[in-house]
Amino acid sequence: MHKVAMSRVDWSALREDFPILRERVNGHPLIYFDNAASSQKPSAVLNVVRSYYEHENANVHRGLHALSARATEHYEKSRHRVADFIGATSADEIVFTRGTTESINLVAQAWGGRFLHAGDVILLTEMEHHSNLVPWQLLSERIGAQLRFVPVHDDGTLALEKLSSLLTPEVKMFAFTHVSNSLGTINPVVDLCQKARGVGAVTLVDAAQSIGHMPLNVQELGCDFLAFSGHKMCAPTGIGVLYARSEILKSIPPWHGGGEMITSVTLEKSSFKQPPHRFEAGTPNIAGAIGLAAAIDYIEGIGRAQIFQHDVDFATYALKRMAEVPGLRVLGTAQERGGVISFVMDAAHPHDLTTFADRYGLALRGGHHCNQPLMRRFGVTGTSRASFYFYNTREEIDRTIDILQKAVGFFK
Numbered sequence: 001m002h003k004v005a006m007s008r009v010d011w012s013a014l015r016e017d018f019p020i021l022r023e024r025v026n027g028h029p030l031i032y033f034d035n036a037a038s039s040q041k042p043s044a045v046l047n048v049v050r051s052y053y054e055h056e057n058a059n060v061h062r063g064l065h066a067l068s069a070r071a072t073e074h075y076e077k078s079r080h081r082v083a084d085f086i087g088a089t090s091a092d093e094i095v096f097t098r099g100t101t102e103s104i105n106l107v108a109q110a111w112g113g114r115f116l117h118a119g120d121v122i123l124l125t126e127m128e129h130h131s132n133l134v135p136w137q138l139l140s141e142r143i144g145a146q147l148r149f150v151p152v153h154d155d156g157t158l159a160l161e162k163l164s165s166l167l168t169p170e171v172k173m174f175a176f177t178h179v180s181n182s183l184g185t186i187n188p189v190v191d192l193c194q195k196a197r198g199v200g201a202v203t204l205v206d207a208a209q210s211i212g213h214m215p216l217n218v219q220e221l222g223c224d225f226l227a228f229s230g231h232k233m234c235a236p237t238g239i240g241v242l243y244a245r246s247e248i249l250k251s252i253p254p255w256h257g258g259g260e261m262i263t264s265v266t267l268e269k270s271s272f273k274q275p276p277h278r279f280e281a282g283t284p285n286i287a288g289a290i291g292l293a294a295a296i297d298y299i300e301g302i303g304r305a306q307i308f309q310h311d312v313d314f315a316t317y318a319l320k321r322m323a324e325v326p327g328l329r330v331l332g333t334a335q336e337r338g339g340v341i342s343f344v345m346d347a348a349h350p351h352d353l354t355t356f357a358d359r360y361g362l363a364l365r366g367g368h369h370c371n372q373p374l375m376r377r378f379g380v381t382g383t384s385r386a387s388f389y390f391y392n393t394r395e396e397i398d399r400t401i402d403i404l405q406k407a408v409g410f411f412k
């Protein structure tokens with residue numbers, strides 16, 4: 001990716017957009033380094049959600065009254081905004097879900113349940129979040145499919161040299177993460193999708209950690225499915241997206257049944273709407289979808305290339321400073337990496353270290369990060385993880401290093 005001119009973004013001014021960053025925790029200013037788990041929300045998003053409830057709130061697609069029309073229009077406009085944001089060819093390729101997890105479960109159960117059979121192979125990687133592993137385990141147990149895994153090298157990159165022996169014609173689905181939520185590794189999505197296409201496999205990209213952090217266009221990536229969550233990109237919790245190429249989406253049978261997804265129902269049988277509505281049974285998260293569109297406006301106002309460059313520069317600075325802390329080891333040293341750093345310290349167990357950090361207002365994450373197989377691969381039960389977003393400052397890194405240095409003394 002090209003180096004982007006950073007001068008036009010006033011990062012410290014952006015920080016003011018996030019009211020929660022003014023919180024104090026245990027008597028200290030909050031340092032929020034748990035962005036890979038969930039990002040904070042700017043006032044622009046909070047205001048849009050509030051305004052929706054104050055001026056438009058009603059159920060969508062049903063009512064013939066003014067508020068329902070307003071809510072429906074705003075909800076559907078948000079779908080167009082998402083389509084535009086990820087380069088989908090049409091808003092009909094965008095299904096609103098609760099998040100990445102639900103999106104992947106939809107694909108595994110509805111698409112996989114219809115198109116995969118005993119003996120078919122689902123190829124995953126050793127670095128998948130449990131959300132992109134367990135749904136495939138459940139499916140394969142049900143239908144007798146097999147799971148295969150691309151191993152991970154010590155540096156946190158995928159063992160791509162093994163791909164030709166793993167990505168065989170029996171592979172019907174290759175599902176992998178864009179950015180590792182534990183190691184920060186950025187995977188070569190374009191290349192992986194191209195290779196999968198070569199053997200006729202369908203691809204699913206887990207974009208939970210990339211969507212709010214870098215330019216992303218589904219047509220350039222060449223994927224068939226893409227899943228992400230709003231809450232990691234400045235939007236509310238409980239809203240996410242499944243993108244699927246229109247031709248594939250149209251072939252998938254209904255998943256959840258209920259209101260909103262039918263065209264007619266008799267006591268015995270129902271017929272169903274076209275996608276995406278076929279996959280949105282029940283009252284959707286209307287405010288969430290509207291908040292997601294507001295988050296997209298906010299992020300595009302900054303520039304995704306600028307945010308990515310900020311992540312990269314920030315991680316480089318953090319890694320440099322972390323090397324000063326005695327007994328600290330970083331997992332994964334990939335060249336292509338985002339703003340996620342997992343580390344272990346000789347001084348303390350990740351849980352103890354994370355609890356210690358919290359005393360100083362530093363929010364890290366300690367544990368397996370829903371990556372138990374990857375942790376096992378690296379011979380640890382868990383790590384401490386610092387994950388950054390564009391509102392973090394270098395001064396926060398410097399304070400973090402002081403806290404980690406204190407921990408070395410404290411746990412001696």
Ligand code: PMP
Nearest residue numbers: 099100101129131181206208229
């Ligand atoms: N995949 C990855 C790579 C993630 O980091 C996460 C969230 N930690 C998920 C999937 C699951 O996202 P959600 O909990 O929002 O469904």
